[in-house]
Amino acid sequence: MQNKPELLLPAGNIESFYAALKGGADAIYLGLKQFNARGRAQNFTNAQLPTLIKEAKKRGVKIYLTLNTVIKNSEIPELLDYLHFLNLSGINGIIIQDWGVYYIARRFFPRLSIHASTQLGIHNSLGADFTEKKGFERVVLARELTLHELQAICKKSSVETEVFIHGALCYSFSGMCLYSSYSGGRGANRGICTQPCRRIYSTSKKEKYLFNLKDNQCIDSIHLLEKMGVTSLKIEGRMKSGEYTYRVAKAYRMALDNVENIPEAKTLLDLDFGREKTSYFLGKDVRAAVSNKTVAGVFLGKVERIKGSVLFISSKMKIEPGFRLRFHIQNTEKQETVKVRSVETENGWYKIEAGEKHIRPNSEVYLSGISDIKFPSKIDESNSKKIAQLSYGIKKRFLAEFTVKNIQKRDEFYFRIDSMEWLRKINLNEVDALFLSFSKITWSRFNSAVPFIQKFKHKIFIELPKFIPEDSIPFYTELVDRMYKSGLRNFVISHLSQKELIPQKCRIIANENVYVFNDAAAKAITSDGVYTFSYPQEIDFETLFSLTNKSGIVPVYFHPELFYSRMPIDMHDKNQELTDDNNLRLQRFRRNGITSIVPDTPVAIFQSKNKLKKNGFYRFLIDVSFESPSKNRIKTLKSRLLRSEQIQPSTTFNFVKGLK
Numbered sequence: 340m341q342n343k344p345e346l347l348l349p350a351g352n353i354e355s356f357y358a359a360l361k362g363g364a365d366a367i368y369l370g371l372k373q374f375n376a377r378g379r380a381q382n383f384t385n386a387q388l389p390t391l392i393k394e395a396k397k398r399g400v401k402i403y404l405t406l407n408t409v410i411k412n413s414e415i416p417e418l419l420d421y422l423h424f425l426n427l428s429g430i431n432g433i434i435i436q437d438w439g440v441y442y443i444a445r446r447f448f449p450r451l452s453i454h455a456s457t458q459l460g461i462h463n464s465l466g467a468d469f470t471e472k473k474g475f476e477r478v479v480l481a482r483e484l485t486l487h488e489l490q491a492i493c494k495k496s497s498v499e500t501e502v503f504i505h506g507a508l509c510y511s512f513s514g515m516c517l518y519s520s521y522s523g524g525r526g527a528n529r530g531i532c533t534q535p536c537r538r539i540y541s542t543s544k545k546e547k548y549l550f551n552l553k554d555n556q557c558i559d560s561i562h563l564l565e566k567m568g569v570t571s572l573k574i575e576g577r578m579k580s581g582e583y584t585y586r587v588a589k590a591y592r593m594a595l596d597n598v599e600n601i602p603e604a605k606t607l608l609d610l611d612f613g614r615e616k617t618s619y620f621l622g623k624d625v626r627a628a629v630s631n632k633t634v635a636g637v638f639l640g641k642v643e644r645i646k647g648s649v650l651f652i653s654s655k656m657k658i659e660p661g662f663r664l665r666f667h668i669q670n671t672e673k674q675e676t677v678k679v680r681s682v683e684t685e686n687g688w689y690k691i692e693a694g695e696k697h698i699r700p701n702s703e704v705y706l707s708g709i710s711d712i713k714f715p716s717k718i719d720e721s722n723s724k725k726i727a728q729l730s731y732g733i734k735k736r737f738l739a740e741f742t743v744k745n746i747q748k749r750d751e752f753y754f755r756i757d758s759m760e761w762l763r764k765i766n767l768n769e770v771d772a773l774f775l776s777f778s779k780i781t782w783s784r785f786n787s788a789v790p791f792i793q794k795f796k797h798k799i800f801i802e803l804p805k806f807i808p809e810d811s812i813p814f815y816t817e818l819v820d821r822m823y824k825s826g827l828r829n830f831v832i833s834h835l836s837q838k839e840l841i842p843q844k845c846r847i848i849a850n851e852n853v854y855v856f857n858d859a860a861a862k863a864i865t866s867d868g869v870y871t872f873s874y875p876q877e878i879d880f881e882t883l884f885s886l887t888n889k890s891g892i893v894p895v896y897f898h899p900e901l902f903y904s905r906m907p908i909d910m911h912d913k914n915q916e917l918t919d920d921n922n923l924r925l926q927r928f929r930r931n932g933i934t935s936i937v938p939d940t941p942v943a944i945f946q947s948k949n950k951l952k953k954n955g956f957y958r959f960l961i962d963v964s965f966e967s968p969s970k971n972r973i974k975t976l977k978s979r980l981l982r983s984e985q986i987q988p989s990t991t992f993n994f995v996k997g998l999k
Contacts, residue, residue: 541919
């Protein structure tokens with residue numbers, strides 16, 4: 340008999356925790372104050388966690404802890420204490436994305452059950468099987484998968500699977516968005532995303548929302564997911580109120596327990612106070628998933644007029660005391676929130692007091708909350724026992740295990756190209772390695788037997804993409820096999836699981852998408868048979884120079900993919916250029932069914948080459964992807980790098996300003 344899936348609810352504060360329990364959650368995921376991808380949520384203290392676990396256990400509910408950010412090298416000592424605390428806490432599992440966290444947890448705290456965060460990018464059976472081999476108990480699958488793809492993964496893999504079924508969506512694949520980091524150093528992978536996908540963008544024809552996704556709602560698919568064998572159905576929303584958590588929990592609990600309850604459950608979800616809804620890739624039309632409104636809540640009406648601080652509101656729904664109203668100021672991105680204390684009516688309009696809030700006539704009015712259900716807002720911490728931190732000696736011994744002695748070597752120069760036209764522009768006698776990052780169409784036309792390729796086969800690396808959908812695994816399996824048989828034995832992987840496609844005795848490099856922000860991550864990757872790795876594009880000099888492992892490849896020139904998405908965007912013209920509301924010029928590319936948004940101006944840190952060498956780094960990557968092939972460009976870039984000279988126009992991303 341098929342087991343019913345676990346209903347997994349979020350808790351960003353104490354009220355939400357109790358709301359999830361009351362709503363019928365089988366499990367709750369939450370974060371403490373550090374190392375979680377919802378840094379703006381209230382979150383919980385270490386002292387509160389034992390009580391939360393005890394309260395949940397009394398009701399047979401599991402608690403999972405989100406530890407799903409990348410960890411800077413300077414934070415590793417704190418992380419060791421944190422994992423030691425969690426190891427003794429009785430937590431049911433930790434959700435992670437950093438390979439350094441993985442390495443430390445498996446090596447030193449093996450009792451901890453590990454779940455692979457959606458930010459780890461598990462999107463096919465290859466990734467699911469690999470993480471199971473590595474000791475992960477569960478994988479949180481990418482939100483961008485179709486029902487067919489989910490079914491194939493569940494059929495082929497035995498690891499537990501978790502699927503998002505409700506809540507906010509990111510335009511980019513989770514963990515593959517650099518926009519917030521690029522525009523202000525507030526990295527999504529550090530839990531402080533500024534949501535650039537919710538902003539207005541300009542094309543040659545008009546200004547519009549291009550990347551602003553509606554909220555996910557897949558209640559019609561939950562019984563199909565149950566039949567597939569999905570282990571856990573996950574609700575997004577650690578930034579949301581207890582009211583949201585309770586209503587959504589109750590709705591999905593009703594629907595899971597009896598399919599005939601789905602119509603009533605949908606009525607409950609109409610008051611989840613979120614955005615417009617989409618069934619996203621589990622549905623049929625992803626183009627309808629983009630909304631022209633960013634405001635969340637139930638639309639009520641508009642502000643008809645204002646007299647002093649009193650608002651006169653037209654509303655399709657009765658406004659009552661206790662309502663929280665959100666006002667979207669017309670022709671701006673500004674919003675104001677007012678809690679209704681008292682209500683009067685006049686000429687069919689509702690009169691409420693706005694106080695000092697700056698609201699204009701014609702502002703749209705949304706219901707963002709109803710204070711009709713109360714949940715506890717405090718928790719007893721009196722029985723919490725303080726767990727001793729690890730001793731200095733134990734920490735020192737742990738840290739020594741992944742500390743590397745730096746050995747300075749000669750400079751090595753790596754190049755990446757994304758079209759075959761570049762092959763005629765590059766003198767391979769002057770480079771140490773060339774990454775071929777081609778589309779499926781280009782690979783289908785690529786002839787590895789030509790004399791030029793065979794002459795330099797020791798320098799040529801075949802690079803696999805970040806996203807390989809389930810039905811493309813055979814294509815890349817055949818590609819690797821074909822290249823191997825032609826004598827090409829060098830490969831670049833974009834996901835650690837892709838090494839499973841590559842035969843023994845090949846040289847494998849993990850690219851910048853396999854994040855290395857700390858020495859433990861470098862140890863995890865290199866001890867798994869990977870020759871070397873690239874440091875992340877969003878890293879900063881402070882973090883880079885703190886690493887003892889200097890053998891990685893430093894990206895010194897590139898156009899970062901700010902958005903990397905399976906979603907198309909509707910620009911209505913052939914021009915691929917657009918700008919954001921800060922006048923950042925962008926380019927749109929569509930390859931292998933993936934939309935990439937990259938800045939027009941490259942990132943370049945050539946002027947810092949001498950500083951990098953002084954700090955022990957000797958491998959450098961110049962990435963000319965998203966540029967028109969040019970022999971002169973290659974010469975210019977190489978000569979400027981050799982002389983440690985700045986190239987303009989360019990930016991330095993986070994290298995100088997820092998990653999928060």
